[in-house]
Amino acid sequence: MNRPDCPSKVSTESLDDEWWTQHRGDSPIVATAIHNGHAVRGEVGRLLGLSAAERLREEDPFTEFIIRDFPNRIVVHRSRFEVDINRPRGVAIYVRPEQAWGLNVWTVKPPQDLVEASLAMHDEYYAMLEAMLAGIERRHGRFVVLDVHSYNHRRRGPEAEAMRAEAAPEVNIGTFSMDRVKWARVVDAFVEALGTVDWQGRRLDIRENIAFQGRGEQTRFIHERFPDTGCAIAVEFKKFFMDEWTGEPNMEALAALRELVASTLPSLVNALGPSR
Numbered sequence: 044m045n046r047p048d049c050p051s052k053v054s055t056e057s058l059d060d061e062w063w064t065q066h067r068g069d070s071p072i073v074a075t076a077i078h079n080g081h082a083v084r085g086e087v088g089r090l091l092g093l094s095a096a097e098r099l100r101e102e103d104p105f106t107e108f109i110i111r112d113f114p115n116r117i118v119v120h121r122s123r124f125e126v127d128i129n130r131p132r133g134v135a136i137y138v139r140p141e142q143a144w145g146l147n148v149w150t151v152k153p154p155q156d157l158v159e160a161s162l163a164m165h166d167e168y169y170a171m172l173e174a175m176l177a178g179i180e181r182r183h184g185r186f187v188v189l190d191v192h193s194y195n196h197r198r199r200g201p202e203a204e205a206m207r208a209e210a211a212p213e214v215n216i217g218t219f220s221m222d223r224v225k226w227a228r229v230v231d232a233f234v235e236a237l238g239t240v241d242w243q244g245r246r247l248d249i250r251e252n253i254a255f256q257g258r259g260e261q262t263r264f265i266h267e268r269f270p271d272t273g274c275a276i277a278v279e280f281k282k283f284f285m286d287e288w289t290g291e292p293n294m295e296a297l298a299a300l301r302e303l304v305a306s307t308l309p310s311l312v313n314a315l316g317p318s319r
Contacts, residue, residue: 070113078127
């Protein structure tokens with residue numbers, strides 16, 4: 044299933060004026076790819092101590108492609124190494140190595156004006172997100188946000204053994220910040236929709252709160268601001284659809300994954316119940 048628009052590489056161009064792309068449609072389901080971005084503004088790039096390849100390894104390339112069939116979607120274009128949208132504002136800039144997988148992100152400590160300029164994007168993102176979700180709430184009564192990410196499973200090197208399968212499901216569903224009982228019908232419907240599709244002759248390994256628990260800032264924010272109407276599910280795909288060391292995708296697997304995720308839309312809408 045090879046789509047003509049399936050990406051073959053990640054752009055490394057610096058897009059100083061682009062923060063994110065927002066698409067709004069008539070649906071109660073939203074998908075986001077907030078770690079898809081790779082670009083950094085010039086003054087940030089000059090102080091970074093990481094190469095583009097090192098940054099790319101910890102970003103979530105191709106998550107934008109995976110969610111492209113959702114009429115409501117947000118794709119962030121800035122790298123998490125400039126500002127991490129999925130962390131609280133106070134720790135959204137990786138200042139110390141322990142905040143960034145032991146990596147020395149900066150050649151020198153970033154000046155405060157640079158930090159504040161990056162944090163302004165964090166502020167504006169959450170203002171935009173709240174406004175968008177409030178509009179969907181008015182239109183449909185309730186909504187679901189799929190917070191889509193990907194994760195590395197070959198951290199010890201390209202030739203080293205991957206993480207043990209017991210600790211690294213192909214699809215990790217994170218539900219830590221939600222009222223799991225309240226949203227059980229929605230979460231279970233999503234997992235069932237993913238799990239009933241034949242994936243190259245088998246079923247995907249889908250488990251909940253194993254490699255990650257869904258503790259990111261975006262899901263927390265949504266459940267805090269929309270406690271009765273918003274269900275945010277953190278979805279982490281193991282990078283089985285790409286080489287995490289070179290950044291090259293398996294185009295057939297990536298296209299199939301996009302179709303699989305899009306196929307869950309009817310199940311999610313049905314689990315939410317009738318719109319207003």
